Amino acid sequence: GIWFESADVTTEHTGASLFEIKKEIEKLQNEPPTQEEMDGIINYESGIYVLQNSTPNGIIGQLIFLDTHDLDESFLSNKVKNMHAITPEKVQEMTKKYITPDKMTLIVVGDKNKIEDQIQETVQKPLKQ
Numbered sequence: 001g002i003w004f005e006s007a008d009v010t011t012e013h014t015g016a017s018l019f020e021i022k023k024e025i026e027k028l029q030n031e032p033p034t035q036e037e038m039d040g041i042i043n044y045e046s047g048i049y050v051l052q053n054s055t056p057n058g059i060i061g062q063l064i065f066l067d068t069h070d071l072d073e074s075f076l077s078n079k080v081k082n083m084h085a086i087t088p089e090k091v092q093e094m095t096k097k098y099i100t101p102d103k104m105t106l107i108v109v110g111d112k113n114k115i116e117d118q119i120q121e122t123v124q125k126p127l128k129q
Contacts, residue, residue, distance in 0.1 A: 003099060011110055015118025018106065022122065028095040032088035046080045 009017045052058040062076055108119060112129065119127060 011114050014108065014110060014115040015122050018108075018119060018122040022101045025095065025099055025101050028092060029099075030092075032092040035088060038086070038088055038091070042083050042086070045083055049079060 005021050007017050007021070053062060065071070066073065066075060106119075106123060108115065116127060
């Protein structure tokens with residue numbers, strides 16, 4: 001599967017933002033999120049899901065997703081219920097199993113001359129352009 005993180009940050013905070021993302025991943029690998037954090041993200045994602053399906057284009061997008069991933073229609077009808085069934089411990093388990101910060105592909109958009117040193121300090125591996 002695919003996991004991504006997106007952050008809209010100013011140039012001078014690029015490196016610090018990457019560091020914080022990595023730190024949060026490592027935190028989730030070492031301790032589960034709080035129930036309050038879980039409730040917040042589940043409520044947010046549930047709301048976004050409802051909004052996505054409130055337009056014809058949103059519904060078409062969902063059907064394309066089903067077709068692309070060869071999923072049954074029950075995937076969509078059970079999505080919100082399944083989100084509410086996710087436990088903090090399951091988040092920690094999946095983070096440990098599937099997200100490895102040192103192996104991630106990072107895509108950073110910005111002025112290379114201004115952000116390269118910041119990124120290099122955080123990722124500690126050669127950058128490609």
